[in-house]
Amino acid sequence: MFSVLTAQDLERAVRLRHTMLADRGRQFVDRHRWDLQRTESGLEIDEYDDDATTYCVTAESGRHLASVRLRPARAGCMVEKHFPVLWGPELAAGVEITRLCTSPALTPSQRLTATSDLLLGLCRHCQRSGVDRFFGVVFPAAFRAVQQAGWKGRVLRSTTGTEGALLLVEWEPSELAAWQIQERRELREEAWARRHAADCPVLHAA
Numbered sequence: 001m002f003s004v005l006t007a008q009d010l011e012r013a014v015r016l017r018h019t020m021l022a023d024r025g026r027q028f029v030d031r032h033r034w035d036l037q038r039t040e041s042g043l044e045i046d047e048y049d050d051d052a053t054t055y056c057v058t059a060e061s062g063r064h065l066a067s068v069r070l071r072p073a074r075a076g077c078m079v080e081k082h083f084p085v086l087w088g089p090e091l092a093a094g095v096e097i098t099r100l101c102t103s104p105a106l107t108p109s110q111r112l113t114a115t116s117d118l119l120l121g122l123c124r125h126c127q128r129s130g131v132d133r134f135f136g137v138v139f140p141a142a143f144r145a146v147q148q149a150g151w152k153g154r155v156l157r158s159t160t161g162t163e164g165a166l167l168l169v170e171w172e173p174s175e176l177a178a179w180q181i182q183e184r185r186e187l188r189e190e191a192w193a194r195r196h197a198a199d200c201p202v203l204h205a206a
Contacts, residue, residue: 002121020064065114097136126173150180
């Protein structure tokens with residue numbers, strides 16, 4: 001299920017908050033080796049987890065599956081502070097997206113589904129709330145993953161960091177983007193169903 005949460009909403013959703021922030025720690029600290037702070041219970045929290053931030057989350061039974069943060073750049077911007085070489089004054093009035101994260105407990109197919117649900121919900125939320133575009137810094141792999149889900153972004157600038165290439169990307173939450181995300185998901189599910197039927201012909205014949 002997709003949800004849009006304020007910081008106060010997230011505080012009340014205790015299990016969802018804990019699992020989301022723990023998954024962020026596993027992804028960005030354990031996997032990517034980013035120099036980020038974690039609480040004693042393993043939760044990754046930074047200065048941008050405040051009342052100016054909106055969380056877009058997919059979850060099942062209160063357990064985090066995938067999430068991102070949205071935040072007005074004027075309230076404090078990660079690109080401006082941590083990636084100044086990619087910053088430009090035209091971004092100051094925009095909306096920043098950060099912390100695209102999926103649960104490490106998901107299988108590859110579950111991760112694709114959770115990401116599609118997240119991106120479609122994010123696109124619809126932006127359309128409803130009047131956000132006509134947003135930007136963020138991502139690795140090329142994350143950029144490709146969003147593209148493969150059906151949402152094409154525009155690379156504004158790029159640089160090379162300690163972990164390789166970094167891209168400043170802008171996405172538009174258009175009706176076309178929503179349609180493409182939905183279409184990609186449906187095509188993928190059809191392909192999985194055909195593959196499953198081919199793997200279990202006797203079961204399906206019965």
